[in-house]
Amino acid sequence: MRERRSTMLGAGMAMGLLLAACGGTASQATPSPSARPSGTLTVLAAASLTEAFTQIGNQLQARNPGLKVRFSFAGSPTLVTQIQQGAPADVFASADQANMEKVVSGGFNATTPRIFAHNRLEIAVHAGNPKHIRSVYDLTNPGIRVDECAPAVPCGSYATTVFKKAGITVTPVSQEQDVKSVLTKVALGEADAGIVYVSDVKSAGSSVAGVEIPDSLNVVASYPIVELKSAPNPVAARVFIEAVLNSSGQQALERYGFTPVR
């Protein structure tokens, strides 16, 4: 099993090298601070980062005409599976430490993960809050259909923590593969309430409203980011991570409801 996994990793790395070699546009392996990022950058990021990272990516592309930033947004465990199976990606941003730990323990990281933002949970309800949900305690009401993330997805494990802190048992109607699916079900009115991030409610628009969860019951979600070992474009990977951590990246994250780290 262990051998097989390392073979797979080898194959993934080989594929990455091959892509780097074929691409021609990817920069050399030893980047200097002045190196201009070019070619294609592939970023695997937690679904909750969709809006903020898209903005950061657009800014980066505007500053570097030769650079094309591609995103794959999904639930963090889905992205971890892709990394473990050798997906040729440059950067991984997780919505929790547990999923990042899987990447690090598998030796798929090139750098030490850095926390770049924090987030909190919120109850998403349909616009106008037709079911009059005021707190997490209302979610135990049998007439309320609650949607949440699957247990392996960060928003799902955070939700479990919140319910545990509140001392309540909530039976969800579904367990989604990423937080945006929860939001969709609330926006469509299929679910009466969904456990999502503050940032999701903020970027959802007018079809969804948020019901706050007090600090005493809430969690602090920490988002780590890392350059991957098999990165076909390490120069661009480093530039992107810097862009997320610098003041304009942090502003973009704050604008979409995240708590910046600086």
Add this chain to the structure above:
Amino acid sequence: MVRPPTQPFSPVLLVLAGLGALFFVLPLAGLAVQMPWRSTLQILADPGVRTALELSLVASLASTALACLLGVPLAWVLARLRFPGRELLRGVAILPMVLPPVVGGVALLLAFGRRGLVGGPVATATGFGLPFTTPGVIVAETFVAMPFLVITVEAGLRSMDVRFEEAARTLGASRWTVLRRVTLPVIRPSLVAGAVLAWSRALGEFGATITFAGNFPGTTQTVPLAIYIDLDSGRLPVAVVLSLLMIVVSLAVMVALRGRYLGDG
């Protein structure tokens, strides 16, 4: 199976055919080498896995029944009646065969969801909505599976000799009796093939189900959904065992039916 000596023989053709076959065989081999044979029974006995298997069995059989109930009359209309728009109706009825299942899920949501075209008024009046329920799974599976039944049964109806039905009518049998005693027995092979094909399609349904019905163990999490979740949750062995099980069932169906679903049975 014996090649006539006059058959033109091209090594290039054989090599390409071999590559084509490998293309299908290698993914199966990839699963087979990861198969945790020793813990297979243990995995299949796991309560979570059992729940998914039971739900899949119940939902796929129910959707096959629903597909027969609605699909046989629809096939009959398509095969026997002449009316404007028949070709369009047939196209719509078999569209889910080529439609991405997730599109089917979105369409079902917007039609039968709690704010959908039909589902909205129903939910307002009764409080019942299909998403997140086992009936929702059955609806999603029927949507993708019924075309297989319709197309197979229609082919059967078209190829049968209508003189049997005419003779029965002449002898005084009612329309209902003709259908029950003549038509259905004659097209039985097509009906069975169509039902089995629809059942195996329902059993494997993923996209429409997760989009329309959601994913919750015991209510809407069928085997394909469980495979997807297990893969993401670091339970690769469970995903592999369930995948191989699906392959064995599907392969048995394909081999048992041989070419019958193509209408030559």
